[in-house]
Amino acid sequence: MRLSNAEVLKLGGRYLELIGGRPLSTQEKESFIAETVDSYEKHINRGFLTYRKSVTEAGQFAALEWSGEGALLRDLLGREYIDCLGGYGIFSAGINHPRILQAVRDQMGRMALNSQELLEPWRAGLARLLAAVTPGDLGCCFFINNGTDAIEGAIKLARLYTGRNVFVSTLGGFHGKSMGSLSLMGKASFREPFERGLQDVRFVPYGDADALDREMAILEAVGQLPAAVVLEPVQGEAGGVVPPDGYLARVREICTHHGTLFIADEIQTGMGRTGKLWGVDHAGVTPDIMCMGKSIGGGVMPLSAFVSTPKIWEVLVPNPIIHSTTFGGNPIACVAGIAAITVTLEEDLPGQAASKGDYLLSELRGLMRKYPGVLTDVHGKGLLIGMEFPTDPIGFKCAAGLFRRGVLVAGTYSKARTIRIEPALGISMDLLKEMLNRLEDTLKEIAKER
Numbered sequence: 001m002r003l004s005n006a007e008v009l010k011l012g013g014r015y016l017e018l019i020g021g022r023p024l025s026t027q028e029k030e031s032f033i034a035e036t037v038d039s040y041e042k043h044i045n046r047g048f049l050t051y052r053k054s055v056t057e058a059g060q061f062a063a064l065e066w067s068g069e070g071a072l073l074r075d076l077l078g079r080e081y082i083d084c085l086g087g088y089g090i091f092s093a094g095i096n097h098p099r100i101l102q103a104v105r106d107q108m109g110r111m112a113l114n115s116q117e118l119l120e121p122w123r124a125g126l127a128r129l130l131a132a133v134t135p136g137d138l139g140c141c142f143f144i145n146n147g148t149d150a151i152e153g154a155i156k157l158a159r160l161y162t163g164r165n166v167f168v169s170t171l172g173g174f175h176g177k178s179m180g181s182l183s184l185m186g187k188a189s190f191r192e193p194f195e196r197g198l199q200d201v202r203f204v205p206y207g208d209a210d211a212l213d214r215e216m217a218i219l220e221a222v223g224q225l226p227a228a229v230v231l232e233p234v235q236g237e238a239g240g241v242v243p244p245d246g247y248l249a250r251v252r253e254i255c256t257h258h259g260t261l262f263i264a265d266e267i268q269t270g271m272g273r274t275g276k277l278w279g280v281d282h283a284g285v286t287p288d289i290m291c292m293g294k295s296i297g298g299g300v301m302p303l304s305a306f307v308s309t310p311k312i313w314e315v316l317v318p319n320p321i322i323h324s325t326t327f328g329g330n331p332i333a334c335v336a337g338i339a340a341i342t343v344t345l346e347e348d349l350p351g352q353a354a355s356k357g358d359y360l361l362s363e364l365r366g367l368m369r370k371y372p373g374v375l376t377d378v379h380g381k382g383l384l385i386g387m388e389f390p391t392d393p394i395g396f397k398c399a400a401g402l403f404r405r406g407v408l409v410a411g412t413y414s415k416a417r418t419i420r421i422e423p424a425l426g427i428s429m430d431l432l433k434e435m436l437n438r439l440e441d442t443l444k445e446i447a448k449e450r
């Protein structure tokens with residue numbers, strides 16, 4: 001409903017006061033929570049209020065996120081949660097990392113966005129840094145704001161370079177939800193309502209290089225060799241699905257043999273999440289295009305990129321605005337990226353993910369043996385871990401039980417019976433142990449009920 005200017009100004013002014021940090025009484029907090037729920041119902045999507053089963057089943061669907069640091073976050077009422085969801089992978093450096101925040105604040109004080117016409121120094125600086133930390137001769141960068149757009153750009157680049165338009169993706173793969181990236185989605189529930197998608201995409205089972213080899217031979221036989229094979233080094237949304245050893249190297253070989261580009265979607269696996277800086281580093285392979293997003297923005301700014309080699313990039317040179325976007329490569333996002341890479345190396349976040357991931361996987365396997373009817377499988381690499389439950393309702397129960405005990409997790413997009421654990425890579429051992437205690441308590445409760 002349209003309001004008068006005076007009423008709009010009153011509302012906006014009140015929000016700005018709260019943003020500015022005006023302290024709130026308990027009563028004001030409660031009424032602000034009720035107002036927020038009402039706004040979600042009327043103006044965002046009321047489905048979202050009940051969709052998040054962990055919080056809804058815990059009877060706390062109105063918990064309102066307010067502040068956080070590291071691996072902890074707090075709601076408006078001051079309740080504290082151990083964040084084991086990490087914003088679906090954006091908080092690898094933790095929430096509000098001071099060094100990253102400071103870089104963004106410094107740049108904000110100079111210029112937050114860019115004129116578009118002059119050269120942008122931090123876009124250039126971030127590209128130079130990325131060239132220095134990505135494998136092989138990857139190092140030509142295009143920056144945007146979210147993962148799906150990084151994939152869109154990679155799809156366009158692969159088509160432009162190869163002149164082909166077929167793509168190969170994997171079952172269970174997740175690459176975003178805009179029309180192009182959605183077409184690579186290996187999960188029916190998200191793609192079915194929008195069939196047919198934009199791309200001519202063939203699917204192969206993830207982790208099965210022989211199946212890819214066979215599919216490529218078929219495509220060659222019918223004159224439809226693909227522009228690219230797109231896959232995640234470890235499937236993230238599928239819940240930390242790790243391919244067999246040797247898989248990525250075979251994918252690389254098969255792609256090279258057919259003149260097909262290998263696009264590695266490192267949007268969730270990148271920046272140390274799996275225990276090395278990039279997921280492909282475990283296999284020592286260099287893809288033709290690497291997509292990154294989520295934690296590259298340091299958990300402070302939205303930032304993503306697709307990165308390729310000078311040879312492939314050459315097709316973008318004659319018309320450098322053949323692919324462009326207004327906010328891509330803006331200075332505050334790029335300084336966040338620069339700070340995120342610096343912090344990732346300085347704090348050895350990949351090494352921390354590797355050792356803490358090994359510890360967590362072994363503890364979780366212990367719990368699996370102790371509660372076999374409840375926790376049925378555990379898998380993952382580094383701190384990208386999935387726990388499997390026998391059914392979706394049990395998965396919900398576990399997420400809700402953890403939420404009630406002050407631990408934030410969520411099911412995957414693919415299935416609620418798979419719960420992922422994806423905390424800040426620098427999470428302290430004390431917090432990890434505390435999380436495991438609360439998890440055991442939850443599993444015990446569920447086992448008793450069954």
Ligand SMILES: Cc1ncc(COP(=O)(O)O)c(C=O)c1O
Binds near residue numbers: 148174232237265
């Ligand atoms: C591997 C992977 N690719 C792409 C995306 C899409 O990224 P965004 O949600 O930022 O568009 C995601 C998001 O979860 C992802 O995990």
